[in-house]
Amino acid sequence: MTSRDPTCSARRGSGRLPVTWVPTAASRLYNNRTRPAAGRRHISTAANRSVSPKRLLSCQTSVPCPVSTIRPRVLGRDLSGDDGLQKTSSMIVLGEDELQQAEKALAPLSPAAVKVYGCLFSINRGKALNLEVVADSWPDFSVLVCKPKVQGTADREGDFNIYSIFSRDQASLKKLLSSPGLLRWDAFTLLAGVDINHLDAVTDLAAQHGVPARTQCVMHVLMLNSHDQLRVYQSVPEDRIRPLQAEHAALVNSTWKYGGDHNSYNSVLGYISNHPSLCVMDEGGGGPLSWVLVYHHLALGLLYTLPQHRRKGYAKTLVSRMAGRLLELGYPVYCFVEEGNSASYGLFTSLGFTVKESFRAVWLEINEK
Known part of the structure; x- marks a missing residue:
């Protein structure tokens, strides 16, 4: 049976009668069960648990850098450089300061970036606690992926394992999605908001992994930018x-x-x-x-x-x-x-x-x- 994303905002009717589910007292407490403790960082694969955090940002002025309570985490295979610094072949999970900077960077890039921008807006205001953002590099990123911190939570987002994607170019998207530990190619995943011009990067990777990939829907993005426009x-x-x-x-x-x-x-x-x-x-x-x-x-x-x-x-x-x-x-x-x-x-x-x-x-x- 074909699944459909619950976060596609406007669709034609499905033609089926909905089934009413009556909530229990226990179900109302799901947030307390599924949300990680404040400040805790979760790495989803066993291979990544031994990788220690590494600060990748540096200030370009004489003013000291503010220290985040949660710093960027480096995921993937570590490489040792001649300069003694830890480097990575794959991806970075953004910390608190970087999430704020990413929100500002994406603000003028709508409609291509609006879905990930919306995720960042919610995360930075404490409204989406089970989301984290992965970048291909920092601060000069080409791809940002907003993904669940903890998979399989008892909501529709966890049920559909939704990854929201912003990409500047197809090659960078393909490179990041190829990073070990970002996607589980043996599990159902819904990649949401992929630029239609970059779609081949994902379908090519799926073919390389021998897994099916199917376009669920193609969407217009309709935006309202000011009161004067309304x-x-x-x-x-x-x-x-x-x-x-x-x-x-x-x-x-x-x-x-x-x-x-x-x-x-x-x-x-x-x-x-x-x-x-x-x-x-x-x-x-x-x-x-x-x-x-x-x-x-x-x-x-x-x-x-x-x-x-x-x-x-x-x-x-x-x-x-x-x-x-x-x-x-x-x-x-x-x-x-x-x-x-x-x-x-x-x-x-x-x-x-x-x-x-x-x-x-x-x-x-x-x-x-």
């Missing part, structure tokens, strides 16, 4: 537009096309707890009728209206209000829309979102789930 729309009284609450997670999970189990419930609860969300409430004092959330990589998503309340402008109102709110908070404002989804494409562009036609982001499955 076309404000509102069809609902102000008092009916409210943030979602934790108690609404089960409802959202039951209607999500990738929902219906405890892993997806945990993801929905994480989105509601850590990021902005909005819903239109029933005017009779009931529950939500329509809603929009934000993923951990900060794309708008899970936009949904109950069937009996459609064609009232609820979804358009929520996207307009959410976009304005995110701009106020300094968040990137964007979404992914699958090629061929004209309804979602039309909704977002009607509100002022724009697209760079020359860029497409690809979700690529490695192995079968």
Whole structure:
């Protein structure tokens, strides 16, 4: 059976009825079970556990470098240079200072970098604790990969083993993905946001390893950069537009096309707890009728209206209000829309979102789930 990424924000309907999963008290504590202790750094392969951290940054001025509480980790095969410094043939895991610098470096590189930028934005504000960022070099990187620190966590991100990718060129991407310990070629992995122009680097590597690789979807990236660009729309009284609450997670999970189990419930609860969300409430004092959330990589998503309340402008109102709110908070404002989804494409562009036609982001499955 073909799997689909739960973080693709806007797709055509799946045609299936969702299965409702009722959360238990124990499931609500998943974050405490799966998140590593503060300051702990996790190396995923046994071969890498003996590699000690090595500071790779140096200041170019007379001002002393600030010391991070978590420094870059070097992964891969160590090489001994004539200068006595430890070098590496592969990759670097960024520490706290470097994560901040990477966020600033990626900010002007949208749409190609927006997904990894969103991950960095969340990590640097303590909103995505099970993510780490790997660079091919530092500070002059060509590739950044945002990946799970701990694999197999009890949420959709862990279930799909999602790697978000930014690459400046195909050769650098292929070189980094070839590094021992970065990818498990014997396990299902979803590479998300790959530049369509660099896709051959990944498919060639998969063929070399003798594993299947399949394009799951090709996405437009629609972005809103300023309040001046936003076309404000509102069809609902102000008092009916409210943030979602934790108690609404089960409802959202039951209607999500990738929902219906405890892993997806945990993801929905994480989105509601850590990021902005909005819903239109029933005017009779009931529950939500329509809603929009934000993923951990900060794309708008899970936009949904109950069937009996459609064609009232609820979804358009929520996207307009959410976009304005995110701009106020300094968040990137964007979404992914699958090629061929004209309804979602039309909704977002009607509100002022724009697209760079020359860029497409690809979700690529490695192995079968």
